[in-house]
Amino acid sequence: MSSNNTVTPDKPFTTPTASWFKPTITLDEIPKPALDLLMSCTGLPLDKIVSHVNEARAAAWLTAPYPCIGLYMFLDLHMSQHPLYPTLLSRLMHSPTTRLVDIGCGLGQDVRKLVSDGVPATQTYAVELKAELISAGQDLFMDGGRKQSLISFLHGDAVTDDMEQWKRKLDVSDGFEMIHTGALFHLFAWETQLAIARNLVALVHGSDEAVIFGWTFAAREAGLRSVGPKKEAVVYGHDEGSARRLWEEVGEATGTRWEVEVRIAWADVGEVAGLAKGGSWGDAEGNGIMWFSVRRV
Numbered sequence: 150m151s152s153n154n155t156v157t158p159d160k161p162f163t164t165p166t167a168s169w170f171k172p173t174i175t176l177d178e179i180p181k182p183a184l185d186l187l188m189s190c191t192g193l194p195l196d197k198i199v200s201h202v203n204e205a206r207a208a209a210w211l212t213a214p215y216p217c218i219g220l221y222m223f224l225d226l227h228m229s230q231h232p233l234y235p236t237l238l239s240r241l242m243h244s245p246t247t248r249l250v251d252i253g254c255g256l257g258q259d260v261r262k263l264v265s266d267g268v269p270a271t272q273t274y275a276v277e278l279k280a281e282l283i284s285a286g287q288d289l290f291m292d293g294g295r296k297q298s299l300i301s302f303l304h305g306d307a308v309t310d311d312m313e314q315w316k317r318k319l320d321v322s323d324g325f326e327m328i329h330t331g332a333l334f335h336l337f338a339w340e341t342q343l344a345i346a347r348n349l350v351a352l353v354h355g356s357d358e359a360v361i362f363g364w365t366f367a368a369r370e371a372g373l374r375s376v377g378p379k380k381e382a383v384v385y386g387h388d389e390g391s392a393r394r395l396w397e398e399v400g401e402a403t404g405t406r407w408e409v410e411v412r413i414a415w416a417d418v419g420e421v422a423g424l425a426k427g428g429s430w431g432d433a434e435g436n437g438i439m440w441f442s443v444r445r446v
């Protein structure tokens with residue numbers, strides 16, 4: 150397995166490239182769940198939504214020229230598409246002591262969707278490397294004084310930070326019953342993914358019910374690969390075996406054991422979900438989206 154750590158979010162994604170920057174979006178292109186979320190959070194009329202989204206997106210793009218920002222993928226609310234979402238949503242709504250943290254939250258759309266679906270904001274947390282994205286999200290969803298303003302956001306680094314400090318800062322001494330990462334693992338080479346996974350182990354609650362879940366880029370053959378319309382980004386694609394191996398290695402390093410479940414939607418990633426706005430990446434056979442969940446056994 151590669152120990153090459155050259156893939157970092159600050160490397161392949163630093164140069165804004167036209168191929169994953171869509172200059173604007175039409176109202177029709179905004180998926181209905183995102184439109185509903187934006188309207189309920191902001192209270193803006195329909196005819197103001199596109200310009201409002203573009204304003205917040207421009208601020209986010211300056212600091213984070215990722216496909217998820219340039220191609221409006223943040224409007225796809227991926228957490229709510231995870232196969233476990235209905236079950237986890239119900240648990241959060243019925244158990245006031247259960248808490249969820251979204252790590253690498255970007256604009257924080259996924260946690261705001263949870264709150265809009267009925268989870269108390271006080272049970273939801275989100276961590277992001279780029280403080281500017283947290284504030285762009287607060288502008289996008291016009292949090293001031295609304296119920297989503299009670300979500301706890303933390304500026305932090307999931308690779309290098311001390312998780313005990315996160316717990317102290319977030320005042321969650323026992324850790325989180327649910328940890329979500331969306332489009333985070335694939336930004337990194339193996340060793341860095343291991344470092345993140347070790348941190349998640351340190352952050353997760355000790356109960357049997359605790360779960361780490363999310364999505365990451367899938368590939369028929371695991372490893373680093375170039376993706377994008379012009380193959381201009383390097384990401385790590387997981388297959389089922391590599392996802393299991395990652396958690397085996399984390400288990401060995403931390404004296405824990407993990408059961409991994411994955412579901413892969415094979416697709417031209419350029420054409421699915423948010424990337425629909427980016428067009429084909431010409432790789433329907435080799436790439437896909439992996440929905441994963443991991444529990445301690």
Ligand SMILES: C[S@@+](CC[C@H](N)C(=O)[O-])C[C@H]1O[C@@H](n2cnc3c(N)ncnc32)[C@H](O)[C@@H]1O
Nearest residue numbers: 158217223253254255277278306307308331332
């Ligand atoms: C591809 S984006 C996905 C954002 C969001 N989860 C979504 O689905 O829209 C990856 C996010 O992870 C953040 N990130 C990258 N490295 C990180 C780190 N070491 N710690 C915390 N967040 C990180 C990036 O700044 C970015 O917002």
